Amino acid sequence: MISVAIMGHGTVGSGVAEILTTHKHKLFSAVGEELYIKHILDLRDFPDSPLADRFTKNFEDIINDIEVRVVVEVMGGTNPAYDFVKRCLMAGKSVVTSNKELVAKHGRELLEVAKENNANFLFEASVGGGIPIIRPLSQCLVANEVDEIAGILNGTTNFIFGKMINDNMDFADALKLAQDLGYAERNPEADIEGHDACRKICILASLAFGKHVYPESVYTEGITKVSLEDVKFASKLGYVIKLIGDVKRDKEGKLDIKVCPMLLSKDCILAGINDVFNGIMVKGDCTGDVVFYGKGAGKLPTASAVVADVVDCAKHLKARKRIFWTEGNSKDIASYKDSVTAMYIKVAGNGEEALKAFPNSKVMTEDNKTVLITKEYRFGEIEEKLNSLQVLSAIRIGNL
């Protein structure tokens, strides 16, 4: 029997407890031993839970229990999650988390603490919810150099774009619907400003390129400036707009990493990923494009990824998994100005001035507004040109 503690009994945490209970027999045959929930840490009371006798409000009950070998952290945020996780690892307990903020901010340090204490620190659920991506990236694609990772990493914003594209809703209405359906938080900033997607592309970049990429060093642009009119113009030109997290090496070996809305050709496989689904494309030098698609959030999908990591920890109590990356340096990150891209630019009138600034663009004029699909330029150059124009919208065009 292997004793497990779960810190947090919210959406994901209660899902983890549910799966450990309902899938008991399948998990037993996978591990070879029973996974027993010994403690659940939450400040709230759950007197009606069938596991009511396991609840505690005191973290010391977990850290001091030598029988607990695997700890699940699904509290969210970094305080007290960071401190609790670190102490568990220092005590030689393996930790599984779905907490992307924790991994994006402290992953490098926590992986090192895990290594020093011969414990595992796993976080499959931190990116893509129930979609297997961390393990395939670290194991199956080990025989590849990763050239690029690009993904739809936030289901909420993808849902909002879907409503704009398919149901003709404007941004505010689509956001309200997402909130009413429980997809978006009352304070939706982390989603719509791109912070959530940023944390996830940071985790993927750290794993694929071996050095920690911190969220604050990543160019991040949300979706609030994208209008229904832009969505419609894009569609007429054969594109859909998605919020994309993207990382690749530039010619100087620096990481060109960003999160921003992008126009994707309708032929691109990521363009077809709708609703609250996530899709992550990994370009390997041997495999070519591989795409992982599924529900990027939600109670049971995310919890099932957590439980898969628990199983992995339980099977490797003495052997460490080789997930590891080293300290990063902001000098390894290219300036967003050095990124090269084509642009979608919308201006009032017939676009004469804009076309002078961006010659040889593809042009469409409707209702006294003009849209340009430009050639590729360094983004720094694009910014300068845009400063001298009166522009209604400017969105990158993805080349995936």
Next chain:
Amino acid sequence: MISVAIMGHGTVGSGVAEILTTHKHKLFSAVGEELYIKHILDLRDFPDSPLADRFTKNFEDIINDIEVRVVVEVMGGTNPAYDFVKRCLMAGKSVVTSNKELVAKHGRELLEVAKENNANFLFEASVGGGIPIIRPLSQCLVANEVDEIAGILNGTTNFIFGKMINDNMDFADALKLAQDLGYAERNPEADIEGHDACRKICILASLAFGKHVYPESVYTEGITKVSLEDVKFASKLGYVIKLIGDVKRDKEGKLDIKVCPMLLSKDCILAGINDVFNGIMVKGDCTGDVVFYGKGAGKLPTASAVVADVVDCAKHLKARKRIFWTEGNSKDIASYKDSVTAMYIKVAGNGEEALKAFPNSKVMTEDNKTVLITKEYRFGEIEEKLNSLQVLSAIRIGNL
């Protein structure tokens, strides 16, 4: 240093040797030791290879070399692959293969021999080429009951359908083009008759449901009867035609497993998978739909999956991976007659008789031919009805 032997120096085998050479440093840091190619078994001569000194024509050189810990089998076919692999496992050497025929026919036995001898038998590359699917299915989705697996498992037939759909080619021309481009063999039977896809869905079914499913117990229908006219009718009705391998449990707990052409709604994520790409959808009770997409064949994609397994074997020389399934029984497989499906049926004339047999069907008549999209029936019943009609085409409609 861990010594590796490669049996077979064809397309995939030479790719494995290439990746082990070009990605040496990356693999070293993944394993913690060098992976050294000690022997390459092939009956042909390769005097110009940089590894010319490692070639042998004698299997005994491999089996008798106690330094060889991991053997790669990429010869194809089952004779002598089956015998060689079994002997390697009995000698305690781990084996990695891309050979779907071998795994589909002898997987259960070879997994048992591996277990008895504390060796690993891994076969990530046998399904989906470079797409990670075996490991995610066995590890990441361990906390799920699999409800259904459905996939485009054969790139050649998908390429042929793509040419029919997008370039208006008829079947024979599209097949010839696939052969000219090297996607299809001169003898294309294994692809177009569905045998290749059948082996792959058998492997996935065995892994997901825990009992060996043998290819000869699976209803398998190729794509040769699908005409350009069917593809066009399907398109007008909002469908695309794909060759699908599909397995799920029916109400009695038996496996409803089949390989056949299916009409898929254009909204289905698998409908958008074009060219030689593969796509595999796994429906888990917790994750919902998860899709894996990428190049299902080709030298480097397949070889990179083989090398990932070699790394896994090298890291687990003493510990066995828990991939395992038990002997299967044809009684566990439902009759194809008990499968329930809606149908696309094409008849000459106005379809009056057909509509009597399949009332409440959706109907479209063009050029004195009529197409019905029927309600769902048990396939046995459909067969009886079809026997009393003169039918030009009858294709299942996928409900994925």
